[in-house]
Amino acid sequence: MDNLTPESILVHSDDIVSREIEGELIIVPIASGIGDMEDELYTLNETGRSIWERIDGKRSLQNITGDLAEEYSATPDIIMKDVVGLAEELLKRKILVIKG
């Protein structure tokens, strides 16, 4: 996405409901006026969850990448790819928004 950079700070949208259920994160968008478990339900895998939990409106994508790289002893470039990939996916679906 054109306006997403490593310095971007994201927040969870107000138009979702999310719950951790049996180790999985379930996200139900409600922007349409209906929380639709049949057609519009999202679950994040383990990688997605690790990133999601760090998106707090304070940390930039760069900060999140550094944090994860340290925790998983992984190369920041590879982590950044995952972080940006998830961010783009969830921004597209209006589950995340760019702060400011």
Add this chain to the structure above:
Amino acid sequence: MNENQTKDQPEEKGTSYVHIGGPISISNKYLIGIIRDVMAHGQMFRFAAPGFSMSPFIRDRDVITLAPYERTTCRIGAVVAFVRPWTGQLVVHRVIAASEDGWRIKGDNNPEEDGLIPHDAIICQVIKVERDGKNIQHGLGPERTIIALLSRWNLLSYLLYPIVKLYSVIRRI
């Protein structure tokens, strides 16, 4: 509809991070939490309801849409979702009688009532039923009061079900 749901794998769509939609079943207690969260936002909630206790008007896996519960506009015949006070289970059944302290509620296909359910145990109200992608009109319209009264007097199985069965036979001819 009052059976516990078990967790299934969601349909594999989306990306390597996000699985999207498709029926996912979660246990009753978690479903209650999600529904409460959605209702707290003043929004509706849609999901496939398991169980046979509201048959034939709501059948197993019919998709129901729930709207926030309004005590002042709820009437006899309304189908509501409530948390059974003594088990914590989510149940979707019909209001059959009113009292000051709550509603008497019963599943259309159940021989016994759920009893007197206090108003604060009721989370939301069914406003739409879908089956095989089509809206089902029966059971939520003006006829709901008659259904509630027949259910209260345990006459549904004697009067209505033979008619429903005959109707489905005629339709097949």
